[in-house]
Amino acid sequence: MSRPARVPSRLAFLPFSARAAVAEGLISRSMLRGPAWRRLLPDVYVHRDGYRADDHRMWCDAVGLTLPPGAVVGGLSAAYLWGVQLVARDSPVTVLIPGNSRPRARPRVRYTLATLSAGDVTRFGGLPVTTPLRTAFDLGRKAPRTEAVVAVDALLNRRLVKPAALSDYLAEHPGWPGVALLREVLGLAEPLSESPMETRLRLLLVDAGFPGPTVQHDVCDARGHFIGRVDLAYPRLRIALEYEGDHHRERAHFRQDVARLNALRAAGWLVLRFTADDVLLHPARTLALIAHAIQERRTHLDIRGVTRRA
Template identity: 80%
Template sequence: MGGAAERREVRQAGAMARPPRVPAQLAFLPFSARAAVAKGLVTRSMLRGPAWRRLLPDIYVHRDGYREDDHRMWCDAAALSLPSGAAIGGLSAAYLWGVHLLPRDAPVTVLVPGVTRPRPRLRVRYTLAKLSPGDVTRFGGLPVTTPLRTAFDLGRRPPRTEAVVAVDALLNRRLVKRAALTDYLAARPGWPGVPLLREVLGLAEPLSESPMETRLRLLLVDAGLPVPTAQYDVYDGRGRFLGRVDLAYPRLRIALEYEGDHHRERAHFRHDVARLNDLRAAGWAILRFTADDVLRHPARLVAQVAQAVRERLPSPGHQMR
């Protein structure tokens, strides 16, 4: 008898220790507490327990779906309480379109039509903006500015370098065409930031494959050096393909390479060594730069490139194009 009683107690204790079942609709994605309670999926008292995380007023997520730095989770949460006609925009819209330029802990950018900005929320930044129906679409169920409107907004926002970085990235991923963005801009001449976007379009390079390549190119241009050619294919005298370089001055046979973290992978490193040896054998000068060079030592970087250009100019009167 004693053994049977003990087994019952163990079963009862196990049942009490099991966490409550989480409805499938609430397992991973943010949800409106008001709506979930109305449907009988959860109670207010349950939401006060450790299994749930409050993201925004009335918006919760189960602890298994909570990721502090998951911008998509915060976009999902913000979308559940958007004002009428509002949409996710700016760098948050770019993120949803696959262009990741957000700093860590960046708030969700929400564009709100009208004249009254909602109260600010933790991890959500509201911005008043004109939004026509054609400026907004849906992505993964979320209202988001179209790639064209996203490029228009980011290209008007200083600083200039970051505006060019954003437009380059959207052009490179073929989310936007330069001609379409030019036409969109021409139809809105009086909007704030339009002069900056005009300058950005003059500097934009659809072939730029990373933000750091864009920053490197702008450093050279701003220093008065010739505009380098992006993603240049190099061939030897027999027409054999030697490799593609990030930036180049083809007539001077100078290649400029940005070394990101992917270059440290063993297979990529070996390929780079062979490629750079072939380029040097073909008479190319190779200058390699890191994020530290671009961000912390720009003057030294420019001086090194300028010295390489001077050394390779055939004569003082030579005009390089």
């Protein structure tokens, strides 16, 4: 029985340029036509063990081998490389190119004309990429507003960007497309927001005229002992608003949630829990539920001599 051909370590998992690999004698053109290799882009291949159709990092690495001079990975793809995962699994890689470039259209790539200074670009894992600051500047200028706030919140939360630095960068680029939107986004941004859905739930409330909730509020019992941290809160009314992601379905996490929820209720807190469907598909119903809870709590606390303010 013949042994399978040994795969050179440099070609084992990462995308590579076929032309360069053949020139170095690492592989032959005939071998690339075999079942062990996947063609990602013209002249770009990856071994089948390294192929993941929905791996955005793999596609960034592949596209990086085809970048024209001066081009960089930017937008949501840059955010992904910095650890902010907001791209859909099948999204093309965002590439920013100088205004004088006209690259040929390629699959899995979205080219955008951009003006970049030397300070806007750095390298990540061998790829030219926009800095976190420039990435936040670009994403915060891109409609729709909610998604712009989601992106800026995520970059701020990971401490990749500071609000003051983004404000200064904005002031240095007056007249750029979308800067009016970014000013609004900065007014709404919340560095403590820990997930995109928390941001969307918060904006749903703010846009509907509700009082702005406190983000990541620590709840203590009557003796000052820490009970837990809630996503969003109206502390005076003891109302907590929680987003329930898929991780809450894990058995260990579910048990912790039950104990935490019981402790919050024992401390007099009303906890409302919402899913992505509640925020995205049924916003009116969600707002009505929260409005009812606020009114009920206000009425209850008024009887006990507490002012009517969330």
